């Protein structure tokens with residue numbers, strides 16, 4: 001007689017509990033537990049993949065020295081941005097999770113990448129779209145490939161049966177939320193189902209040395225169970241982000257067992273698919289001709305690449321008692337901190353002003369070196385005086401109003417010079433070992449925010 005086995009899963013972090021609890025002991029969220037059926041046939045303890053692969057011999061311990069290192073060449077995709085983000089191509093046997101909001105362009109990008117791999121037999125498994133829809137999309141990005149195969153299926157059992165027949169060299173699964181394993185009774189997209197299916201693909205990738213890309217949806221907060229709970233199971237986590245109203249998309253590495261996590265790829269979504277952006281700084285700086293107040297250019301480093309970004313600020317008289325602070329692409333608390341620094345160190349009364357801050361192009365910037373540009377944009381809008389368009393900034397602002405040094409300053413200066421800026425304001429703590437005379441651009445070093453103010457206005 002079979003007994004139905006259920007468990008409760010936190011929909012936020014995937015924590016498993018035998019009974020319902022109000023507050024998750026792991027992530028401290030309230031009311032996130034949902035009962036799910038878990039009926040893994042314990043008798044043989046196998047997964048769908050095992051069922052097809054047959055039993056492998058039991059593993060035994062071995063000396064590390066005994067292990068024969070097989071350096072298998074990486075698969076170099078036709079997409080230079082992806083290769084870079086992965087640390088130099090696709091590693092055989094690796095499992096890569098691509099997380100992103102719905103509609104951001106995950107399916108488009110990976111269909112495109114699959115179609116570009118002319119010499120690799122690629123299987124694209126879609127549980128979301130029909131063959132017709134995928135064909136239409138492929139027509140739209142104007143690509144075709146003899147070595148590219150499609151399978152619209154959600155059951156992992158059927159998927160592995162097809163894989164056995166086809167013997168692909170690369171697998172793309174779109175999306176992990178639609179997969180369904182026969183060994184788990186709960187519905188697709190539930191925590192237990194996602195975890196089981198991902199585990200099957202992980203085992204598959206390790207045993208066959210075939211790389212697997214798993215696409216997963218996340219919400220704006222990035223919290224809904226699913227991709228988050230898989231992060232520790234996969235080798236690489238890529239986040240695909242961007243504002244849907246803008247054309248730019250960023251592919252960021254959050255975790256990478258085979259490369260650096262500081263990498264980043266920039267794409268532009270066009271009518272005919274995704275295009276790598278090779279000169280991002282030039283596109284992100286819009287108005288160079290008109291002198292407008294509230295605009296400052298920051299020389300940031302995103303990933304390994306220097307990137308010049310336009311910061312726009314608007315400071316207006318507040319109508320209501322509580323002034324508003326609205327940001328897009330920047331951390332709100334960081335803005336509040338910078339305003340407090342200006343209030344305290346410079347005597348600017350932002351307490352009676354509404355402040356709006358925007359990073360151009362819909363980008364999200366994490367590099368703290370953008371502080372100085374944010375501060376300058378705020379001051380420029382506050383004074384309603386435009387900052388000359390030939391100046392850019394790179395510096396972090398400390399709590400006492402000091403301008404702190406930032407890393408890789410040479411790279412930032414070189415990029416600013418390349419784009420035709422005439423002055424760059426950096427921290428005076430950066431000048432050690434900096435050969436200013438080497439650059440055509442004038443490098444101005446400053447120690448405090450007051451000096452920046454005096455220089456600009």
Ligand code: TYD
Pocket residue numbers: 100101102103104105106107108109137140141269270271272273274
């Ligand atoms: P999609 O790849 O379906 O997103 P996801 O898989 O992340 O949910 O992309 C959806 C959007 O992309 C859709 O709004 C249409 C747009 N799009 C383009 O702008 N250009 C194109 O060439 C294609 C194929 C889609």
Ligand code: MG
Pocket residue numbers: 103106107108128174
């Ligand atoms: Mg999709």
